[in-house]
Amino acid sequence: KAGVTQTPRYLIKTRGQQVTLSCSPISGHxxxxxxxxxxxxxxQFLFEYFSETQRNKGNFPGRFSGRQFSNSRxxxxxxxxxxxxxxxxxxxxxxxxxxxxxxxxGNGTRLTVT
Amino acid sequence: xxxxxxxxxxxRLQEGESSSLNCSYTVSGLRGLFWYRQxxxxxxxxxxxxxxxxxxxxxxxxxxxLTKKESFLHITAPKPEDSATYLCAADSNQAGTALxxxxxxxxxxxx
Numbered sequence: 001k002a003g004v005t006q007t008p009r010y011l012i013k014t015r016g017q018q019v020t021l022s023c024s025p026i027s028g029h030x031x032x033x034x035x036x037x038x039x040x041x042x043x044q045f046l047f048e049y050f051s052e053t054q055r056n057k058g059n060f061p062g063r064f065s066g067r068q069f070s071n072s073r074x075x076x077x078x079x080x081x082x083x084x085x086x087x088x089x090x091x092x093x094x095x096x097x098x099x100x101x102x103x104x105x106g107n108g109t110r111l112t113v114t
Numbered sequence: 115x116x117x118x119x120x121x122x123x124x125x126r127l128q129e130g131e132s133s134s135l136n137c138s139y140t141v142s143g144l145r146g147l148f149w150y151r152q153x154x155x156x157x158x159x160x161x162x163x164x165x166x167x168x169x170x171x172x173x174x175x176x177x178x179x180l181t182k183k184e185s186f187l188h189i190t191a192p193k194p195e196d197s198a199t200y201l202c203a204a205d206s207n208q209a210g211t212a213l214x215x216x217x218x219x220x221x222x223x224x225x
């Protein structure tokens with residue numbers, strides 16, 4: 001069974017630009033979550049989608065947005081990039097939400113903002 | 115505010131030298147406590163879920179335990195391939211569907 005696939009693996013953007021990251025979940029998984037990982041803050045929750053609906057959103061500014069498509073694939077978008085947005089962005093999928101269905105993570109997209 | 119704290123930040127062991135990693139949590143209504151392993155350049159890999167105090171789970175050289183305030187990841191006779199960052203995360207009533215992660219313990223095992 002294929003794992004969670006994130007593209008691209010690496011991105012370099014300039015401050016003020018926008019970026020779109022893509023995530024393909026494990027087949028059959030309908031929940032997709034996004035996390036930001038930085039050395040200082042660790043993993044922080046961005047948002048979760050289930051069946052194309054945003055179920056939960058973390059404490060990030062409105063520049064961070066996402067969506068989920070009918071095939072469960074998800075994208076997240078960051079507009080007006082800031083230097084502090086440099087991080088590893090991790091996507092995770094699960095069959096359903098809740099502790100009985102653990103998250104399975106992709107290998108992330110490393111975003112560098114210059 | 116829900117919080118998860120892991121200690122130590124870094125741990126160096128000799129091959130075969132057993133030890134424990136600590137995860138202290140302060141959450142409103144714990145629904146589950148997760149342990150993940152993360153290798154450099156990769157995403158976290160799921161290891162265990164614990165649901166209630168007193169519960170234990172094992173996988174090869176790893177054993178995870180849970181009390182009402184903390185969880186331990188015991189590593190018995192570690193090997194160099196056990197070197198990684200170990201993350202714990204709490205699923206709480208207050209956080210909805212978000213997991214609250216600790217910052218991790220980076221384990222280095224030398225032969």
